[in-house]
Amino acid sequence: MTGTGLASAAFAATIELARSRHLNVWEPWLPAEVVPPGASLLRLLHLGVEVPAGAVDPAQAELIVQLGLGRRESDRLVAASWAVTAFRGVLAAGHREYGSGTGDIHIGEDSLRFASAVLAAAPRGRVLDIGCGSGLASMAAARTAHQVHGLDVLPAAVEAFRISAALNSGVADCRAEVGDFLDLDRGDGYDAVVANLPGVPVPDGVPYPTAGDGGPDGLRLIRALWRWYATMSTADSLVMRFQCPGGPRTPIAVTELAGLMPPGCDILVVTDSAVPMLVRNAITAARASTLDGQRDAEEITEELQRRCAERGWTHYHCSTLRIRRNGSGIRAHVPAPDLIDARQSYRGTGRSLPVEELALKVGAELRRMPDEFWSVAGLSAIQDASAHLERIYYDLGQGATERQIASSLSDAGKPLDQAAAVLAVSAITRAMVRMSLLIPVVGVNAPAAEGRSGMRSA
Ligand SMILES: C[S@@+](CC[C@H](N)C(=O)[O-])C[C@H]1O[C@@H](n2cnc3c(N)ncnc32)[C@H](O)[C@@H]1O
Incomplete structure (x- = not known):
């Protein structure tokens, strides 16, 4: 970082590097495990971890204190209630x-x-x-x-x-x-x-x-x-x-x-x-x-x-x-590229389930998940559901809706768990459909027709 500001290409680039290692491409607050070791400024300003004052350039340290982003405690710099992130520089x-x-x-x-x-x-x-x-x-x-x-x-x-x-x-x-x-x-x-x-x-x-x-x-x-x-x-x-x-x-x-x-x-x-x-x-x-x-x-x-x-x-x-x-x-x-409709039901194709290939396809779906997926800890719901892939595949193939599957995987008294299960089942089902393991049933439980919006669909 140079000059009086922290408009640092290095800070922003390190955040982008960390983000590229993370599954959520829109995540503003990256966890420690994707932050490169030795990135002291990032550890202090982004993660909120105290660092040795000597690890930060003295002019930057002064600016950090001046802006209220941190304070000096003997030979350490301690983070404040403000955290800093970056996006595309x-x-x-x-x-x-x-x-x-x-x-x-x-x-x-x-x-x-x-x-x-x-x-x-x-x-x-x-x-x-x-x-x-x-x-x-x-x-x-x-x-x-x-x-x-x-x-x-x-x-x-x-x-x-x-x-x-x-x-x-x-x-x-x-x-x-x-x-x-x-x-x-x-x-x-x-x-x-x-x-x-x-x-x-x-x-x-x-x-x-x-x-x-x-x-x-x-x-x-x-x-x-x-x-x-x-x-x-x-x-x-x-x-x-x-x-x-x-x-x-x-x-x-x-x-x-x-x-x-x-x-x-x-x-x-x-x-x-x-x-x-x-x-x-x-x-x-x-x-x-x-x-x-x-x-x-x-x-x-x-x-x-x-x-x-x-x-x-x-x-x-x-x-x-x-x-x-x-x-x-x-x-x-x-309109949204992926229709997540928990009322949707499917017909099975009878093919056996290629579990490893499915896991890879589900992994690829993660990059397309809506922001809410990360808010409700959808990833751990996918991990939980992964233990039941054979059963999920069988039940969906027999006509169960995504919502029914999600309910069977979550606690009815915990709305956030249910929401996470709905999104997890949706990601798994979409991967199965992309692999031609399931065919969506059109007409049954299909979304109701919507009125005209007055806008052309692009
Ligand atoms: C969803 S946040 C978005 C903040 C920021 N623009 C961003 O994209 O991260 C909405 C912001 O609108 C502000 N806000 C709410 N009602 C407002 C109003 N009547 N006039 C001006 N700002 C308002 C809130 O305080 C909040 O900071």
Whole structure:
């Protein structure tokens, strides 16, 4: 690292190296076993392990202390509550203990996917990052923009943004302020807006952290932002990450979005994952139950599942959105590439099970798994299920649904276990289908037809 910032190619490259050794290609927080030995800065700032002060360049050590990323204790450097990660050369700071009640600023898989979309869009001129959180996407925008302005309701986000900007010194003019985007007027002449707002469907009365709470259908803030962009903002482009419920192929927001935007806009929605609502609801309930104090995760999951069933929501979609204001009126939605439908049933082909080849194919499926798979410890569910591959193959071949298999492998009283089993069985089944061991039964338990979205399927 050189100069006054920690915008270190070495730090970022070491993180990328560690990530390439990890199964989850969108993992912001890499475990010690994939971090190369001797990477002292990474051990301190990323893993939170104290290191000998002598192992770090004195100028860097001073900057670390100055930025509040660590402190000196005699001859050691000790990590602080901020942790640093990097993605494609962009550095950012988030709270190490997010979710434990002591930290609000989260960098998750979704943040990396959003930063990737911002890097691809390469916004120019003045950029506004709404709900900037750690500032990772702002710093990504700063690669091509000359000015980036972050806005977030959380004061801690402004602190994180300040650290992230210092880590990426030498990039555009970056500043952040505390504020609610609902108070924005015409948008101050920004050329581009980027936003990753909370999108977890959380009904009234269920407690949830601000960084994730998207209101009853997940779209409370996202919808408000779209209205603002359509009617008030003059920015040429909008890049967003958004999540919401829907049917198996189409998020509910897609139809609404097409109706909200002026006719000449180009709108492209790319959905990268659609998981059964049970998976999202189990994760939501686990987090909510730690804040609720009265109800446990199972009870909250039941309530969330009931609401989804009443509304016909079967899947939770995570998508990237790109809008160009003065386009040709092109509107397209690319649905999630892998349909994870626990109601699906199959017909067996009667071939014997090549267990070793199947294990390799399941391994290959891991790179395609949605972010939720890693949140619910799906890997250990796959390991558990691997002991029963013959039985799973037999039962699926006899017409059992993926959901029935998942239920037989998990504890009914533990929603997160059930969610993990659903995703694990889905990965195993998909590998079996790719190997032509199973044939999906079309028509029986098939997903209900969805209404027209008003967008062309790309
Ligand atoms: C899902 S996090 C995304 C953070 C960051 N952009 C990222 O991609 O990692 C959503 C952020 O929006 C912020 N937020 C929520 N409501 C907001 C509002 N009304 N105005 C501005 N920011 C808001 C939250 O505090 C949180 O930092």
